Amino acid sequence: MRVKEFYEAYWQQDYAPPQGDPTSAERMVRLEAALRPLLVGGRGGSHHVLDAGCGDGAFLAFLRRFGFQVSGLELAEGAAIRARRRCPDADIRIGSLEEPLPFENERFDAVCCTEVLERLFTVHGALAELNRVLKPSGTLLLTTPYHGLVKNLLIALLAFDRHYNPDLSHIRFFTWRSLERCLRRAGFSPVTWHGVGGVWPLWKSVFVMARKRGRPGPPPEIVG
Numbered sequence: 001m002r003v004k005e006f007y008e009a010y011w012q013q014d015y016a017p018p019q020g021d022p023t024s025a026e027r028m029v030r031l032e033a034a035l036r037p038l039l040v041g042g043r044g045g046s047h048h049v050l051d052a053g054c055g056d057g058a059f060l061a062f063l064r065r066f067g068f069q070v071s072g073l074e075l076a077e078g079a080a081i082r083a084r085r086r087c088p089d090a091d092i093r094i095g096s097l098e099e100p101l102p103f104e105n106e107r108f109d110a111v112c113c114t115e116v117l118e119r120l121f122t123v124h125g126a127l128a129e130l131n132r133v134l135k136p137s138g139t140l141l142l143t144t145p146y147h148g149l150v151k152n153l154l155i156a157l158l159a160f161d162r163h164y165n166p167d168l169s170h171i172r173f174f175t176w177r178s179l180e181r182c183l184r185r186a187g188f189s190p191v192t193w194h195g196v197g198g199v200w201p202l203w204k205s206v207f208v209m210a211r212k213r214g215r216p217g218p219p220p221e222i223v224g
Contacts, residue, residue: 027143034209035068054079054090057085074095120171131212140188143206145170176193188213192208
């Protein structure tokens with residue numbers, strides 16, 4: 001099964017997966033706090049935010065409430081249909097973060113990419129494309145599952161097969177150090193880090209706000 005077919009099937013299920021994530025509300029609080037500077041003077045409508053991997057549009061609708069212009073990118077047509085119903089004035093495109101994005105250079109003031117990076121094979125290529133569509137000094141707001149030393153040890157001892165289930169969609173597992181390395185290589189400078197869901201050292205995810213500081217560097221050398 002190809003990646004697109006996998007996610008089309010995923011979104012044809014009777015339930016809406018993002019609503020089953022208990023950390024969605026917490027991630028929305030973090031997003032609001034990080035984007036608040038763009039709302040100074042009631043100027044949210046003059047700023048354009050992309051939700052890269054928008055799913056059924058829950059975060060698009062949330063961002064739209066603050067007056068932002070919103071666009072979404074989604075691989076699965078089934079999810080995009082739901083997103084358009086939920087946020088009908090959003091510009092929602094079908095596409096993959098692992099391919100050139102269907103948006104022009106330096107279009108967005110901020111990009112949100114929440115619980116997506118861990119599902120991608122070409123991490124550097126995706127981050128480089130997010131860099132391209134962001135304005136200079138634009139904001140990247142990213143969440144991905146947290147993996148720290150203590151949590152990794154517990155997973156290895158108690159839940160290795162369940163956590164690294166080859167039938168699931170997560171194929172990348174980031175520590176803070178490896179995620180920071182990926183961000184800096186792609187031209188971003190991390191500004192703040194927060195844990196999301198649960199308590200340290202067992203956070204479910206990490207929330208990072210980063211600034212675009214320059215062009216992406218060359219892709220990493222492929223190691224077989």
